[in-house]
Amino acid sequence: MHTVVLTKGVPDFREGKVSFDEEGHLERGNTPTVMNPNDEHALRAALQLRVRHGGRTSVVSMGPPGYESVLQEAMESVYADDCYLVSDREFAAADTWATAITLATAIERLGTPDVVLAGFKTADGETGHTGLQTCWCLDIPIVTHVVALDADPDAGTLRAKRLVEGDHTEIETVEASLPAVVVADPEFQPSYRTARDRLERKRLRADARERAASIDDHVTVWDHTDLNLDPDYVGLDGSPTIVSSVDPIPRAPAEREATVVDLADDEAFAAVTDELSPFTGGA
Secondary structure, eight states: OEEEEEOOEEEOGGGOOOOBOTTSOBOGGGSOEEEOTTHHHHHHHHHHHHHHHOOEEEEEEEOOTTTHHHHHHHHHHHTOSEEEEEOOGGGTTOOHHHHHHHHHHHHHHTTOOSEEEEOSOOTTTOOOOHHHHHHHHHTOOEEEEEEEEEEETTTTEEEEEEEOTTOSSOEEEEEEESSEEEEEOTTOOOOOOSHHHHHHHHHHHHHHHHHHTTGGGGEEEEOTTTTTOOGGGSTTTTOOOOOOOOOOOOOOOOOSOOOOOOTTOHHHHHHHHHHHGGGTTTO
């Protein structure tokens, strides 16, 4: 069974150093990057399938050179066998549609895996479109808002529990034929019920950590020529979305008052000690 997980590097908004060019496009090369938090749920779902059914797991990401840290984190999370970075200046400033075309082409080059997993949405775009549009390009079934998942590779089916749209309490069970795309919901919780599953997970973890330590040896980079993509249909030129303006995200104002104390000032430090002592339990 071959599973593919889509992951993305997003700006680390905690650093407050998000860089944009004059036209409002994010300069990813000048912005600290972390793995998209919502992709973790897709990674957990893929790992559960891998533990239960074996096979091969690949991670695919689109971004600039230097995404090795994102791919390394993904490999350690899902215990992936290999990673693919789709990277080219021609892909820059792509909207979700152009991104989906590029990712779908990369997935097809892998041979149309059994299950493609994507996160709910990204922390930078917040559209939730990429997984769905990638599925449309692949022309295979999709199951969204998935909170529990399993597959029957021999029967060529996937069975999932998903949240009903707009309702976080009602759950429905659905079945789809393989290959399929799965969008994992933040409520997804993996399950390892048997001793065999837990032992297999431990074995896979040890192997993956060894691979991740030499991540460069396990990353394949594809550009638009490798994927036989026309630059007119990818990147900014292939993006129908028009961004009218971008407003920087301001830092949240501090709501707590702070008192600066010089440690050499015994009287001031004694006042701090007196203030904190009621919370120490008398220690």
